[in-house]
Amino acid sequence: MTLDLSNGLENVPVSFEGSSATLPKFEYSPDNIQGPGCTSDPSEVTLPGCSCLSRSCLTASCSCLQTHGQAYSSTGSLLNLNSTDSDYCSPVFECNALCSCSDLCSNRVVQRGLTLRLEVYCTGNRGWGVRTLEPIPTGTFVCEYAGEVISFEEARRRQLAQKSEENNYIISVREHAGTGSITETFLDPAMVGNVGRFLNHSCQPNLFMQPVRVHSVVPRLALFAGRDIDVMEELMFDYSGGYANQPPLGVPFSHDTNTVQFNKINGLQRKKCHCGAKNCLQFLPLDLSILN
Ligand SMILES: C[S@@+](CC[C@H](N)C(=O)[O-])C[C@H]1O[C@@H](n2cnc3c(N)ncnc32)[C@H](O)[C@@H]1O
Ligand SMILES: [Zn+2]
Numbered sequence: 001m002t003l004d005l006s007n008g009l010e011n012v013p014v015s016f017e018g019s020s021a022t023l024p025k026f027e028y029s030p031d032n033i034q035g036p037g038c039t040s041d042p043s044e045v046t047l048p049g050c051s052c053l054s055r056s057c058l059t060a061s062c063s064c065l066q067t068h069g070q071a072y073s074s075t076g077s078l079l080n081l082n083s084t085d086s087d088y089c090s091p092v093f094e095c096n097a098l099c100s101c102s103d104l105c106s107n108r109v110v111q112r113g114l115t116l117r118l119e120v121y122c123t124g125n126r127g128w129g130v131r132t133l134e135p136i137p138t139g140t141f142v143c144e145y146a147g148e149v150i151s152f153e154e155a156r157r158r159q160l161a162q163k164s165e166e167n168n169y170i171i172s173v174r175e176h177a178g179t180g181s182i183t184e185t186f187l188d189p190a191m192v193g194n195v196g197r198f199l200n201h202s203c204q205p206n207l208f209m210q211p212v213r214v215h216s217v218v219p220r221l222a223l224f225a226g227r228d229i230d231v232m233e234e235l236m237f238d239y240s241g242g243y244a245n246q247p248p249l250g251v252p253f254s255h256d257t258n259t260v261q262f263n264k265i266n267g268l269q270r271k272k273c274h275c276g277a278k279n280c281l282q283f284l285p286l287d288l289s290i291l292n
């Protein structure tokens with residue numbers, strides 16, 4: 001019998017290739033939740049909506065698209081994949097609960113949730129990982145990296161409390177707010193999270209992360225296919241925020257304080273990368289700023 005890791009909370013089951021005895025201990029949540037130190041509730045509707053009465057919003061008349069630009073094609077693929085025009089990728093805003101357009105508006109993608117059949121399986125040397133049970137075309141929304149949204153102080157406390165051999169799930173995402181200021185979001189799906197918490201790092205990934213705002217100012221960390229992906233391929237993203245040998249676009253980056261004796265920075269041990277890519281940088285990305 002195939003287990004559904006999401007316990008029916010997603011639109012489609014999340015397969016788990018293992019016995020119930022080996023089920024990882026965490027609470028499944030398809031959406032971000034407010035964790036310690038987080039001042040805004042991710043489930044609260046705080047962004048304004050458009051007054052379009054059309055089935056799908058058009059740039060000529062939609063205040064959402066005029067203010068934030070068109071992020072998706074008419075079929076819901078992310079446009080401007082891996083743009084290198086600037087050091088920071090452009091923020092994506094979808095139509096939201098206050099918009100009067102239909103649920104079928106092409107500016108509603110991440111909010112529709114998981115639609116692909118994914119499977120959590122044992123990779124061998126990378127612990128659990130996620131693979132796809134169906135082909136995924138370039139630009140398709142795959143899943144979110146959802147979990148507890150926490151403050152910098154809480155992220156720092158949790159990170160310092162981690163043992164070197166433990167998995168690190170904390171991701172921090174830095175975005176350019178436009179006015180010269182930087183906004184930073186800290187997300188930890190270790191205790192409460194979705195299928196995204198099982199995605200491993202690759203130095204040559206097939207997914208990339210894009211912060212997307214739907215109803216709330218708190219971004220959702222959405223993962224999109226950076227290339228066409230075949231059935232049974234492992235889904236991976238670059239924890240440092242880069243894609244296909246491109247440097248990080250300002251978002252996101254992660255920090256992994258884990259092991260390997262001979263590579264120490266400021267006393268922190270780095271964990272050996274087993275992504276298997278030709279261009280593997282040998283160690284998982286490590287963010288030190290959180291520990292300053
Ligand atoms: C977000 S979790 C990914 C899921 C994890 N593999 C599990 O079993 O739950 C991140 C952790 O997975 C492991 N990991 C991820 N990518 C890896 C890689 N390329 N090589 C080795 N370990 C990796 C590391 O222990 C890292 O701290
Ligand atoms: Zn719309």
Ligand SMILES: [Zn+2]
Nearest residue numbers: 050064095099
């Ligand atoms: Zn709208």
Ligand SMILES: [Zn+2]
Nearest residue numbers: 203273275280
């Ligand atoms: Zn690697």
